[in-house]
Amino acid sequence: MRRVLLVEPGYKNKYPPLGLMKLSSYHKLMGDEVHFVKGCVASFRETTWDRIYVSTLFTFFWSATMQTVKYYLRAVRSPENLIVGGVMATLLQSDIEKATGVRVLPGLLDRPGILDSDSTVVVDGLIPDYQILESIEYEYPVRDAYIAYATRGCPNRCGFCAVNKIEPTFRHYCPLPRQVKGIEDVYGPKQDLILLDNNVLASRSFKRIIGDIRHLGFERGATLNGRMRRVDFNQGVDARKLTDKKMALLATTAIRPLRIAFDHISMRDLYVSRVRLAAKHEVLNLSNYVLYNYTDTPSDFYQRLRINCELNEELGTQIYSFPMKYIPLTARNRSHVGPNWNRKLIRGVQCILLATRGMVSPRLEFFEAAFGRTPEEFETIALMPNEYIIHRRLHENNGAAEWVDIFHSLTKPQRRVLYDIHADGRVTEAHYKRTTSPRFRRLLEHYIEADRIEAARRT
Ligand code: SF4
Structure with a gap:
């Protein structure tokens, strides 16, 4: 032994x-x-x-x-x-x-x-050993679920994705009944079914997979112990392959949420048509990974988030957006900055999400309050001192209002200088001292003051 x-x-x-x-x-x-x-x-x-x-x-x-x-x-x-x-x-x-x-x-x-x-x-x-999870104190947010694969790999090769390096061969069918029953026999029934498939819609056996899911007790409206059951293809489904027929099949299961990627604004028409298809089949709970900091621009990112809110208003859907920062496949930290972004804009997105407790509201009204009413307003918010973004209410009538005022009055060359400073990192006393324009100095002063407030808050 x-x-x-x-x-x-x-x-x-x-x-x-x-x-x-x-x-x-x-x-x-x-x-x-x-x-x-x-x-x-x-x-x-x-x-x-x-x-x-x-x-x-x-x-x-x-x-x-x-x-x-x-x-x-x-x-x-x-x-x-x-x-x-x-x-x-x-x-x-x-x-x-x-x-x-x-x-x-x-x-x-x-x-x-x-x-x-x-x-x-x-x-x-092998059937995974769920028992080991009982031996540690850490609680995984997903626990009461069968975690399984209906397919392995993906036939596509998107540049930002590691799937074909990890699972190079696409397997069209991995029997779910064997995996689910195997877990159930040893550990009892689980509430949800989490499927880690990378591209289930590319499978030749898609219809059979949907049949398996239903027969395993995850048909539309299924409950266990008085609670709705849930099927989640947690890596999302490929919008390009989501036909009316496949959507109709997915709608016969307890899928919630349906995750569709919206990686670039150029996919707009395709993405919108697929959301309409989901709504037509009464799949209304959707979730959307919104990749940013890749080849997109901040405006492109804002528009994709906004489209989700507008679709919610129009179709009665609940699309939850999850901004996902692009990090190169082999990067050893998260510091990558995409060609159309800078460090401050990225930090700005994170600060907006901190202020909203990590949620992008599916309602347009709340979305606009957090991210602004236009792409330009979004960029202005994201460039504000971090403290002003996170505690917007506290600062909106004093520091933040003055900062916005000065920011809008900057000349083009001054804006460029501000972007260059942000590309370098934080605004420092040295930047401030080097600046001769009193208004521009005052703008920089806001960052230094706000950093002090943030630091004091942490101690
Ligand atoms: S379709 Fe999805 S899983 Fe497949 S390579 Fe592209 S990003 Fe990766």
Whole structure:
């Protein structure tokens, strides 16, 4: 019997670590003793493990992940016994190997013998072990759900997406009944069905998949214990492939929300037509990842958010927008700035979302209050000192009003200077001292004063 430790780095995440849950099933099947921990916990490295697995997620979690790997290195006899897998491990394999000397397993565990040469078990095909989640204090927001795949991979190759590197082969059908029943038999029925498919609409077996979903108790209007059940293709569906027929099929399930991507304003007509299609089939609860900081502009981003609110007013839909900042596939932090954005505009979006508790209101009236009534107003808000954006009510009649006034009176060259300053980072005393125009100086002074208020608030 081997002693095995499964580690998920300490960052916050919504979904339980499916890969580790399957590894737990694998090692329990092998008769091994399995423990699970989230983050760096001293008691778990005071003993020696036969094997430690560390899961990885986005590459921008590089620091937290490397810190975790290094933390547990002394709890194995040799670095070879510490195995790293998952998304970041696939994208940055050699970087991790160079930095730590551990064993990195890229891609999926979808063949036998990857972990133990004499084993015939395919880890990826195992029923995930939900029990390990009970052993930690961290509560994943998604817990009472079957987490499964009806397909794997994606036939497309969008430039900003890592799917074809992680799951290079598109599998049209992965039997859901086996996965769902397998979980139910051991852990009892779950409320919701979360499907991690990357592009289910590209599947030749789409009709069969929908049939499976319905037969598993997730037909439209289905309830469990008096509560509505929910099917969520959490990676979204591809608007280009959403035909009337496929929409009609989706509408026979308990899908909520229906997630459709709206990555660029050039997709406007297609996107709007697909939302109309959903409304026609009475699928009214929609959700929309709005990619920004890629090749888009701030105006393009604003318009996409606004279109969702306008569609809600017109069609009676509830489209919730989730701005998603683009970060290059292999970036080790989140500092990337797209060609049409600057640091302040990006921070401005984050401050607006802080003020609205992370929500983009589906109602036009509240959206306009937060993001402005026009793309120009949005840009003005996003350029304001952060403190003025986050605590808008508090400052709107004094500091913020004066700042807006001066901002509107800036000459074109002065605006360019302001953008250059923001491209560099924060407004500092040095910028202020270098400026000769009294009005421009006063504008810069607002940033310095607002930073002081923000700093005092934090202490
Ligand atoms: S369609 Fe979606 S999953 Fe497929 S490559 Fe593009 S972004 Fe990735």
